[in-house]
Amino acid sequence: MSTQVPEQETETEQTEAEAAQSPGADRRAAKEAERREESAREAAHEAEERDRAAAENTYHLKVFRYDPEVPAKQEPRFDDFHVPFTKGMTVLDALIYARDHFDSSLTFRHSCRQAICGSDALFVNGKQRLGCKTQLADLDEPVRIEPLPYQEVEKDLVVDMEHFYDQMEAVEPYFQTNSLPDGELEEQHQSKENHEKIKLSTRCIWCGACYSSCNIAAGDNKYLGPAAINKAYRFAMDEREGEEMKQQRLEILEQEHGVWRCQTQFSCTEVCPKDIPLTEHIQELKREAVKSNLKFW
Amino acid sequence: MHEHDVLVIGAGGAGLRAAVAAHEEGADVAMVTKLHPVRSHTGAAEGGINAALREGDSWELHAYDTMKGSDYLGDAPAIETLAQDAPEEVIDLEHAGMPFSREDDGTVSQRPFGGLSFARTTYAGAETGHHLLHTLYEQVVKRGITVYDEWYVTRLAVTDEDDPADRTCHGVVAIDVKTGEIAGFRARQGVILATGGLGQAFDHTTNAVACTGDGQAMAYRVGVPLEDMEFVQFHPTTLPSTGVLISEGVRGEGGILYNAEGERFMFERGYANNAGELASRDVVSRAELTEVNEGRGIEDEYVHLDMRHLGEERIIDRLENILHLAGDFEGVDALEEPMPVKPGQHYEMGGIEVDENGETVVSGLYAAGECACVSVHGSNRLGGNALPELIVFGRRAGEHAAGRDLGEAEIPTGRSDEFETDEIGSPVTLGEAGIEGEALADGGPTLADPDAVVEAAVDVERRRVDHLLDRDEGVNHAEIRAGVQRTMTENVNVFREAPGLKQALRDIRAARERYADVAVTDPSRTFNTDLIQTIETRNILDVAEAITIGALAREEFRGAHWRAEFQARRDDEWLKHTMLAWENGSPELYYKPVDLQGEEKEYEPKERSY
Numbered sequence: 001m002s003t004q005v006p007e008q009e010t011e012t013e014q015t016e017a018e019a020a021q022s023p024g025a026d027r028r029a030a031k032e033a034e035r036r037e038e039s040a041r042e043a044a045h046e047a048e049e050r051d052r053a054a055a056e057n058t059y060h061l062k063v064f065r066y067d068p069e070v071p072a073k074q075e076p077r078f079d080d081f082h083v084p085f086t087k088g089m090t091v092l093d094a095l096i097y098a099r100d101h102f103d104s105s106l107t108f109r110h111s112c113r114q115a116i117c118g119s120d121a122l123f124v125n126g127k128q129r130l131g132c133k134t135q136l137a138d139l140d141e142p143v144r145i146e147p148l149p150y151q152e153v154e155k156d157l158v159v160d161m162e163h164f165y166d167q168m169e170a171v172e173p174y175f176q177t178n179s180l181p182d183g184e185l186e187e188q189h190q191s192k193e194n195h196e197k198i199k200l201s202t203r204c205i206w207c208g209a210c211y212s213s214c215n216i217a218a219g220d221n222k223y224l225g226p227a228a229i230n231k232a233y234r235f236a237m238d239e240r241e242g243e244e245m246k247q248q249r250l251e252i253l254e255q256e257h258g259v260w261r262c263q264t265q266f267s268c269t270e271v272c273p274k275d276i277p278l279t280e281h282i283q284e285l286k287r288e289a290v291k292s293n294l295k296f297w
Numbered sequence: 298m299h300e301h302d303v304l305v306i307g308a309g310g311a312g313l314r315a316a317v318a319a320h321e322e323g324a325d326v327a328m329v330t331k332l333h334p335v336r337s338h339t340g341a342a343e344g345g346i347n348a349a350l351r352e353g354d355s356w357e358l359h360a361y362d363t364m365k366g367s368d369y370l371g372d373a374p375a376i377e378t379l380a381q382d383a384p385e386e387v388i389d390l391e392h393a394g395m396p397f398s399r400e401d402d403g404t405v406s407q408r409p410f411g412g413l414s415f416a417r418t419t420y421a422g423a424e425t426g427h428h429l430l431h432t433l434y435e436q437v438v439k440r441g442i443t444v445y446d447e448w449y450v451t452r453l454a455v456t457d458e459d460d461p462a463d464r465t466c467h468g469v470v471a472i473d474v475k476t477g478e479i480a481g482f483r484a485r486q487g488v489i490l491a492t493g494g495l496g497q498a499f500d501h502t503t504n505a506v507a508c509t510g511d512g513q514a515m516a517y518r519v520g521v522p523l524e525d526m527e528f529v530q531f532h533p534t535t536l537p538s539t540g541v542l543i544s545e546g547v548r549g550e551g552g553i554l555y556n557a558e559g560e561r562f563m564f565e566r567g568y569a570n571n572a573g574e575l576a577s578r579d580v581v582s583r584a585e586l587t588e589v590n591e592g593r594g595i596e597d598e599y600v601h602l603d604m605r606h607l608g609e610e611r612i613i614d615r616l617e618n619i620l621h622l623a624g625d626f627e628g629v630d631a632l633e634e635p636m637p638v639k640p641g642q643h644y645e646m647g648g649i650e651v652d653e654n655g656e657t658v659v660s661g662l663y664a665a666g667e668c669a670c671v672s673v674h675g676s677n678r679l680g681g682n683a684l685p686e687l688i689v690f691g692r693r694a695g696e697h698a699a700g701r702d703l704g705e706a707e708i709p710t711g712r713s714d715e716f717e718t719d720e721i722g723s724p725v726t727l728g729e730a731g732i733e734g735e736a737l738a739d740g741g742p743t744l745a746d747p748d749a750v751v752e753a754a755v756d757v758e759r760r761r762v763d764h765l766l767d768r769d770e771g772v773n774h775a776e777i778r779a780g781v782q783r784t785m786t787e788n789v790n791v792f793r794e795a796p797g798l799k800q801a802l803r804d805i806r807a808a809r810e811r812y813a814d815v816a817v818t819d820p821s822r823t824f825n826t827d828l829i830q831t832i833e834t835r836n837i838l839d840v841a842e843a844i845t846i847g848a849l850a851r852e853e854f855r856g857a858h859w860r861a862e863f864q865a866r867r868d869d870e871w872l873k874h875t876m877l878a879w880e881n882g883s884p885e886l887y888y889k890p891v892d893l894q895g896e897e898k899e900y901e902p903k904e905r906s907y
Binding site: 070169 | 332333336340341350391393396397398399402403405422424427432438539540541621622626627628773774776817819820821823824826
């Protein structure tokens with residue numbers, strides 16, 4: 001389907017016929033003529049592009065399609081796209097190309113194109129990855145692109161993120177302290193070591209790749225999941241919050257669906273596009289929880 | 298219809314800060330945003346936040362640097378407000394837990410940045426924007442502020458009196474991206490636009506795909522003037538293949554620029570004999586392109602930015618993110634080789650005309666952050682001044698909209714009979730083409746009831762969306778958008794001249810005419826990004842045209858605006874803001890004087906050298 005040239009001839013004929021019946025027909029006809037010329041040029045251009053693509057290097061994508069509203073897409077399917085390859089092309093670039101040139105209904109989230117907004121976590125060749133950060137050249141063909149597993153699909157590659165956000169927000173994901181300095185314009189001090197300790201955990205971009213990769217989260221809908229636990233780690237380990245607050249945070253994390261559910265399979269750590277050692281962070285919180293329980297015992 | 302005291306449109310740094318401020322004033326606040334807040338492009342800001350925090354520095358110095366950087370086109374009351382309020386805002390962020398980079402004694406670190414007389418840029422690695430965004434969003438979660446995420450605001454509900462100064466904004470119309478539902482949102486006290494940049498008007502930009510000038514275009518169409526739109530910042534260090542930003546922090550920490558001949562051209566070719574690589578961004582961008590144009594570029598396209606001599610430890614400590622960006626998006630190991638860089642569209646200095654309380658000429662309508670023009674940055678923004686602008690003016694807009702008395706603004710908004718008007722001699726008709734003039738809600742009689750104003754706007758929007766979806770045949774938005782991006786990058790770039798600018802106006806006109814025949818192919822109401830992008834594309838057309846009109850009008854060389862025909866700053870004639878008002882579908886050009894009168898002194902325009 002991807003390499004079909006649009007049927008420009010028929011399209012413009014129809015529009016012209018309609019235009020002839022309406023007022024301002026001359027103007028529209030003139031515009032149509034201009035447009036037809038443009039369309040012809042574009043058709044030629046597209047044909048050229050197609051030939052070049054066929055002659056040169058294209059990448060074969062198989063993309064998951066689903067739309068609850070559109071009859072032809074209610075039954076999930078895979079569509080094939082053959083995208084002309086340029087050096088450095090990412091999975092996101094290829095999707096954008098396919099959408100802008102072949103099928104404008106192809107739907108996926110994306111924004112920054114530089115692995116910071118976390119919008120485009122996808123399931124590519126069987127692994128959770130950010131589309132913008134994944135080079136096509138590193139992948140085997142056909143490149144299979146699917147929405148993140150274990151989340152409800154809204155349409156094509158877009159999944160419902162609400163549950164993920166709910167989990168993130170369940171861990172009191174905001175800084176809390178009882179010891180702010182009194183002086184005007186006086187900051188809290190934080191040692192370089194402590195800043196270093198939390199640094200990796202603060203890199204999370206909420207893409208949901210880890211959560212989607214986690215077997216436990218797949219089976220236990222209430223499990224906080226790696227991203228939310230990492231968010232809690234970021235605060236629990238921040239010396240500026242103080243010991244009292246840390247205990248409070250450990251209580252949240254120790255609940256039934258908290259840190260103890262993690263079975264250290266490392267799938268989250270493997271897929272994290274920001275290289276956050278999620279499993280280690282969860283393990284460390286387990287140790288902190290044990291230590292704190294022993295202390296009060 | 299949804300109803301709140303204050304509506305904040307957009308949830309990047311300015312929007313989040315505004316929402317928190319309005320909430321602290323006791324208002325019922327809701328955010329309406331086309332992206333979930335943490336997806337906002339504030340997260341991509343790398344370098345830092347300027348704030349005069351330390352002994353030896355002062356807000357006066359920060360203000361002076363900013364005024365000089367603006368090439369004397371910033372308004373003194375805005376610049377002084379920024380410099381005075383930034384320290385408190387930075388400390389507030391620190392108290393909210395933002396993980397700033399630290400000194401050995403545990404205090405917040407600061408580093409040198411271009412155009413600054415003191416190392417006053419606070420930062421969190423090379424991911425300052427990411428940390429600012431997440432820290433502020435955490436504060437929104439903490440307060441339980443309502444967020445309508447993935448709701449795309451497409452229209453402002455404003456009354457339709459003849460004079461924009463008599464109009465009132467009562468709310469907005471938005472599309473729920475997930476379901477396609479079109480709903481009205483009524484604001485009892487105020488609407489704050491915090492929609493960010495417009496980089497998608499260009500094809501080589503550091504901006505996100507979402508940065509489509511929505512707020513600027515919507516405000517423009519209800520009668521709020523756009524100010525100084527010709528001043529577009531081209532960042533000197535973006536990766537050639539993608540436009541991904543390489544922070545000014547690299548040069549701040551000591552990174553060096555080389556041409557193909559291995560010359561440190563900023564010094565050796567005399568572009569900035571004192572500051573070198575740390576000259577202001579406009580100066581460095583022009584220097585790089587001059588090198589390329591004179592045949593000393595690498596592959597005729599870019600120059601090299603080298604940071605290897607800083608050493609791995611320092612790089613990992615302060616610029617680690619840069620290693621990832623260069624590796625992932627350009628395939629370069631920046632510990633081993635220099636990074637290829639070239640100028641790319643980065644920031645729009647101009648925007649929606651507001652005063653220092655964030656208010657526009659339309660009552661109840663505010664703007665803050667990149668979409669607004671206070672004007673702090675004038676003709677050129679200094680690195681590290683965008684993030685403090687977000688939080689300083691986001692907060693003020695939020696407080697003011699929620700009813701706090703911030704005192705009377707010194708910066709005037711709206712049009713005065715005394716202002717000089719102008720014509721640019723455009724080769725084509727400007728403004729709306731082919732679709733009904735949409736200056737106002739519905740062209741009907743003035744509606745007194747605020748709910749009715751919102752409902753009328755909802756009706757207009759429903760008809761527009763139905764029309765776009767029902768049309769079977771038509772032009773696809775993507776090709777219109779691509780055409781505009783191409784002509785803007787070719788003709789309205791770092792170097793500008795009249796024939797190219799006129800060509801851009803012709804191309805934009807042609808694109809507007811094609812847009813009259815635009816159609817959405819995707820028939821679905823569910824997550825229809827085809828529809829969303831089609832609406833965004835019209836916003837891109839409006840802002841691209843506004844930028845180009847300003848660029849053709851301004852016959853001088855000031856800050857980021859360079860003209861082949863006019864090679865000098867012309868203070869006698871051009872110490873004024875370029876203003877564009879949308880009058881019944883066509884742009885009208887006039888000028889507003891610059892205000893250089895500070896609290897204690899008047900800023901004297903001087904020659905700007907680094």
